[in-house]
Amino acid sequence: MSDVAARPAPNLLANPWIKAGLIVAGLIAAAMLGARLDGSGTLYKIFIDPFDQMAAAPDLLAQTIWEGLVSGVLYALIALGFVLIFKASGVFNFAQGIMVVFAALTLVGLHEKGVPAWLAVILTLGVMFLLAVAIERVVLRPLVNQPDIILFMATFGITYFLIGFGESVFGGSPKQMIADQLYLPKGAIDLKILGGLVSLQKIDIAAAIIASVMIAVLALFFQYTRIGRALRAVADSHKAALSVGISLNQIWVIVWFTAGIVALITGIMWGARSDVSFALEIVALKALPVLILGGFTSIPGAIIGGLIIGIGEKIGEFYWGPLIGGGIESWLAYFIALGFLLFRPQGLFGDKIIERI
Amino acid sequence: MFYREAGQFKSTYAADMAVFPIRQDRIGLAIILLIAFIGIPLIGNDFFITSVMIPFLVFSLAAIGLNILTGYTGLISLGTAAFMGVGAYACYKLTTAFPGVNIIVLILVSGLFSAAIGVLFGLPSLRIKGFYLAVATLAAQFFLQWAFVRVPWLFNYNASGAIEVPQRLLFGIPVTGASASPETRYFVCLCLVIVMTWFASNLVHGKIGRSWMAVRDMDIAAELMGIKLLNAKLLAFAVSSFYAGVAGAMMIFLWYGGGEAADVFNIRLSFNILFMVIIGGLGSLIGSFFGAAFIASLPTIMKFGLPALGVPMSGATAEHVTFMLVGALIIIFLIVEPHGLARLWQIGKQKLRTWPFPY
């Protein structure tokens, strides 16, 4: 028996934290030395200039962090959908992104057909429930006990199906999110602080609050309800849960439905920020680095991972991006996550991987 | 009745260990090769060859590459498209730097560049496993795709950012560039794919392949048995990326014929190739071909074939129906046979062996 996760990296220094500390210290020393050597050269631009900028314009720094925070919350929302399903059924749900689009499209599409906004929300929830039941019946039940990668593949089948189905029902053209009808706030709060202007969008504040409330509700639900306990039992061990009389099928429907609710809320928020179209599906990929950073099985991990990635990539793009031509946001998140993974291969909050021979 | 190995005795170890130990298999293989070399160019028109056969061959090769990594070594990668892109751009740089060198050689050499990049991005695999590794390889996907757009040196500072495929000759016949006939390009693809499949087959049946499979089944156990994980995993990344790189170079030079390459090697392609491997069958070379046919050629055939058969469908509806059908077929296939089309093929052969008297 050997415990791999506890095994040090094949390196001279046993403790990864010491190693990380040394690397950081080394970088800073090199930077200071380099900055001394060339006052306006590359090293200066990498290590000194961005911090100068931060100090010179704290309002922009605050704005950057706020933007990062908001997108972090939204990444976390998508990641949450992944985590819920992965925890309960061990399925890496590739279809979460398309579920976001599908839910938002259903909502807007129903409203276009003349259904009042709130009724449309309820009907959309109904559709997501039907979807959850259908996925459980048609896809999960016949595939029970298959390897993870097969289930992963099956969710890709779901994605394909939902793309075709969604587009043939609602059409491919982008739609406006019915933000006004749902009483989502508009406009911005402009704060005159830090010698400049920090503008907070009300919709972003609302997104942050709604996300926090939802996460709190989910946490309470998991902690204190019967179904929540059952869910946690299933997450711990399918077999043990079955043996005490928990219906796996029922739990899966509930979990996929919960993920559907999360998808709907995510879709409303992202849709209100830009618009509802199939391009949103791509944004869902941003949740993947959040997942590996936070760990596939941890809800707090998804939230903290989302915030780290959101703030990290915004600051990176804003202060360091211009040095190499910009647009680094598309991959920076993965490198941040990769950096963390090298020290904790199971993510920040993931279950410790214990392998036995 | 026809497919039975009774009476075929092996008198040497080499014969016993052959890749195709059964005579009927060898005959079958010969027939398939015959169809591929003679039948398809004869009966297929330009559209069939350029839009179905060449893509099928290119994707088969890429799927074999990923299968070596995922199916044989158990490391999931979502960066295949980016490694294909490395091959394509390397080949483009090589053709402009060495215009005199034979294009086939350059296509193969560009695979080496891809292999080097693959090893670099394979390093985290020593620490990270499973889906965590899959997502980590996305770093390669997004970073390389960014580099294809952002590093103008890669596309020779063209204002359009596109790469052109120059005309190159082989035995006096143009094989790349616009004037190369579809048949020529098809033959070049076919030969490359056959040679590289043969090579892969020898690789996975030999010592290296066995060490990969040991790593796949349980890497700690493999390490205890004396397999160097570092070497085995990185070699798998190198070989896999080599195949992907060659496939990428073939894709741009023999299929697309130039254009906006950075966008071609996107994340969707990476996913598609992974799905070819899974649908086809993990750890099976023939499965890679099945998977490529299923994921790459089926939508094309449905899109253009169904209207020709009289099923009336307009462009957008056809696209939607194709999406829904492919999605449903993926799920159905997984439910019927989770081990992929290759497994169905095996079962079919098994049944055939006892046919017509199964008892």
Added chain:
Amino acid sequence: MKTSHLMRATALGALLAAASVPAHAQDSIYVSNNAYRTGPFSGSGTPIGDGMRDYFAMINERDGGIGGVKINFEECETGYDTKKSIECYEQAKSKNTVIYSPWSTGATLAAIPRAHIDKIPILSMAYGLSASADGNVFPWVFNPPLTYWDGALIMVRHMANELGGMDKLKGKKLGLIHLDAPFGKEPIPVLENLAKKYGFEVKLYPVAAADMQNQGSLWLSIRRDRPDYLYNQGWGAMNPTAVKEAIKNNFPIAKLVGVWWAGGDDDARAGGAEAKGYKSLSFHQAGANFPVIQDIVKHVVDKGKSLAPKEKVGENLYNRGVYNSMLVAEAIRNAQTISGKKVVTGEDVRRGLETLNITDARLKELGMEGFAAPVKVACGDHNGHHKAYVAEWDGTKWTKASDWMEPLKDEVRPLIEANAKDYAEKAGNWPKRTEACEKSS
């Protein structure tokens, strides 16, 4: 098992062979058109496809086709995917299309070398490879009425007009938001040249395709740099997001100018009431008050034969589709005159395109008076570098907000020739132009 494999292969071959046999009688002209009504770019692709389709439906309905020959117009769905567009090209080729409209820069770049061999004219209307405007190198590729380079020039002229003269450009900052792909990067060299010449500064803001709807940090950089003007070279979901972000970040919306592809009604509508003042370059008018659009409404839309809802007819991108179809139809008509044949081939249409000369009088005949500027294509100049204007979003529709502006042809033409030469050299053995120029033009 083996025989079944063989049979499968044969059946497949037969099926595909059947798929591409030209199955229509020779009394119609086949026109294929790439469309994308699916995928992330469908928001921009759908109205254009509707416009293209409806114009030909109207021509068939009202005039019985062109010169008495029905147009067999067919869409091929690409989803803005280069792989699918190559399939569409092969299909169009096997059905003997007289023209190929790629509708994406990637598809155009992939089709250019093929079209030279297959002798199919490509019409990439104001997109594609700017250098392909050089007819001496690219006899088969046409990109009227103007290139992205002309667009960049007009943008700079617009800036100068608003500021009060070219000399006022000095010290100003122009930001370019662009899709991080060949399409988005096209205007960069011209803008940088102009910046040097007139002493203004160009700042680049690339948007990766994956981040089209996630432009937060980009707009932070814009807030930091405070550019005086922004030029948006965007497409698809990127545009509505840019408009929304501009409003969010208090960027004066009147200083945000999109290239003509960023001028969708849905793009501007995303910003709500505050998007009033958003600008976009354009080379034709929006609105349904033109006889040609009215004819489409009468003959197609009211009969329920259009895919577009009636309120979308006359929107900016819809009209762009109509404009493109008009160019195709005029080229076919021209080809009929030159060749004397009724059912023209791709080679005839190439000649028709090369002698395309749509004057104001002709536009009036077409029911397009004031709809667009005259277009003239010549043997060596496959673009013409025609006039464009700045359109403004008034909260509900696009209106004309400036005069027609002439791009500085002398600035662009040498660049085009140099780039075309470069392209031909790099491609190695690029076929020399053998097609003779028309005398009548």
